Amino acid sequence: MQKSASSSYLGPGGLDIAQDFFTPIQKAAPPSPTKRHTKISVIGVGNVGMAITQTILTQDLADELALVDMNADKLRGEMLDLQHATAFLPRTKILASMDYSVTVGSDLCIVTAGARQIEGESRLNLIQRNLTLFSNIIPEIARYSPDSILLIVSNPVDVLTYAAWKLSGLPSNRVIGSGTNLDSSRFRFLLADHLDINAQDVQAYIVGEHGDSSVALWSSISVGGVPILSYLERQQIPYEEENLENIRKEVVQSAYEVISLKGYTSWAIGYSVASLARTILRDQRKIHPVSVLAKGFYGIHSGDVFLSLPTQLGRSGVLGVTNVQLTDMEAQRLRDSAETLLEVQSQLGI
Ligand SMILES: NC(=O)C1=CN([C@@H]2O[C@H](COP(=O)(O)OP(=O)(O)OC[C@H]3O[C@@H](n4cnc5c(N)ncnc54)[C@H](O)[C@@H]3O)[C@@H](O)[C@H]2O)C=CC1
Numbered sequence: 257m258q259k260s261a262s263s264s265y266l267g268p269g270g271l272d273i274a275q276d277f278f279t280p281i282q283k284a285a286p287p288s289p290t291k292r293h294t295k296i297s298v299i300g301v302g303n304v305g306m307a308i309t310q311t312i313l314t315q316d317l318a319d320e321l322a323l324v325d326m327n328a329d330k331l332r333g334e335m336l337d338l339q340h341a342t343a344f345l346p347r348t349k350i351l352a353s354m355d356y357s358v359t360v361g362s363d364l365c366i367v368t369a370g371a372r373q374i375e376g377e378s379r380l381n382l383i384q385r386n387l388t389l390f391s392n393i394i395p396e397i398a399r400y401s402p403d404s405i406l407l408i409v410s411n412p413v414d415v416l417t418y419a420a421w422k423l424s425g426l427p428s429n430r431v432i433g434s435g436t437n438l439d440s441s442r443f444r445f446l447l448a449d450h451l452d453i454n455a456q457d458v459q460a461y462i463v464g465e466h467g468d469s470s471v472a473l474w475s476s477i478s479v480g481g482v483p484i485l486s487y488l489e490r491q492q493i494p495y496e497e498e499n500l501e502n503i504r505k506e507v508v509q510s511a512y513e514v515i516s517l518k519g520y521t522s523w524a525i526g527y528s529v530a531s532l533a534r535t536i537l538r539d540q541r542k543i544h545p546v547s548v549l550a551k552g553f554y555g556i557h558s559g560d561v562f563l564s565l566p567t568q569l570g571r572s573g574v575l576g577v578t579n580v581q582l583t584d585m586e587a588q589r590l591r592d593s594a595e596t597l598l599e600v601q602s603q604l605g606i
């Protein structure tokens with residue numbers, strides 16, 4: 257190929273034409289100071305980290321995306337594979353390194369590193385393995401991005417969000433667990449599928465632990481603005497408490513089912529976390545059921561525990577917790593879920 261006069265080659269495989277490619281406009285106005293450069297870091301490029309990353313890229317949520325993992329080949333392979341897609345995506349600079357300095361100045365750090373459940377294993381069973389990783393990962397993130405919001409996804413997510421809060425030294429409003437945002441989506445899918453309607457028209461929360469002791473807030477479910485339980489009562493349609501509880505159990509079971517079928521869950525958590533990233537970085541002030549420091553809310557007083565409550569999120573992290581009216585039984589189940597998590601936490605020594 258004939259080398260053009262205005263380009264120069266820099267060694268084998270290197271091509272440096274950027275300097276001469278454009279004629280710069282000398283008096284161009286500087287970038288608007290109101291346009292922020294947004295940086296997201298994702299720690300752990302396994303199934304979950306990559307599902308989140310790919311959703312973030314397609315939704316144009318970041319100007320810069322930094323990936324970190326301890327597996328060098330996998331990390332570089334994932335970075336290259338994504339970079340090769342940039343011609344089809346909104347423009348995002350994609351970086352990767354095993355060194356946490358690559359995450360410097362992040363607005364949002366999403367942690368997905370760690371062990372996952374094998375078939376039939378509970379999330380709480382992962383705690384010791386993942387806590388050990390967290391004691392290395394979290395201080396590094398906080399060192400390079402002290403103003404970041406920390407979004408924890410690794411399991412058991414509630415206890416690890418508590419650990420991340422302790423290990424990072426960040427204020428509690430900037431440490432959030434993805435929590436039951438995913439369980440609530442599964443719940444809405446099941447209800448919508450049953451009623452043959454759009455899941456986005458189902459407003460329904462699962463709160464508490466992201467896991468076996470989660471709590472379905474039946475008393476506040478509405479479909480297209482119609483409160484479901486009062487509708488059944490008005491229509492004199494009988495329902496059993498046990499049947500409602502069986503639907504919550506189906507939500508819990510659905511994660512185990514996906515793990516037994518494909519070995520892991522990824523797509524739904526990818527969309528779930530991208531929805532949280534959008535709300536936070538675009539200051540959407542939406543309400544999501546996510547894991548937050550719950551002490552003082554809903555009669556939870558016994559200790560510093562993170563679990564999911566309907567939470568308003570924005571650019572500064574947690575903005576507030578919604579006061580949903582609970583039945584006595586729902587409130588009791590939520591406190592029981594808090595006790596389950598506190599019991600696990602009490603054995604951690606942090
Ligand atoms: N909160 C939620 O709703 C969900 C949470 N999860 C959890 O997400 C986590 C990740 O799951 P998968 O991606 O399926 O697992 P995976 O095994 O595919 O990926 C884990 C990644 O973490 C990396 N890693 C391990 N130790 C590390 C360290 N010290 N530093 C940096 N990277 C490290 C591994 O090299 C691997 O790439 C698990 O704990 C899983 O239970 C999964 C689905 C939903």
Ligand SMILES: CC(=O)C(=O)O
Nearest residue numbers: 379411438511521525
């Ligand atoms: C693995 C997990 O936590 C989930 O898919 O709910």
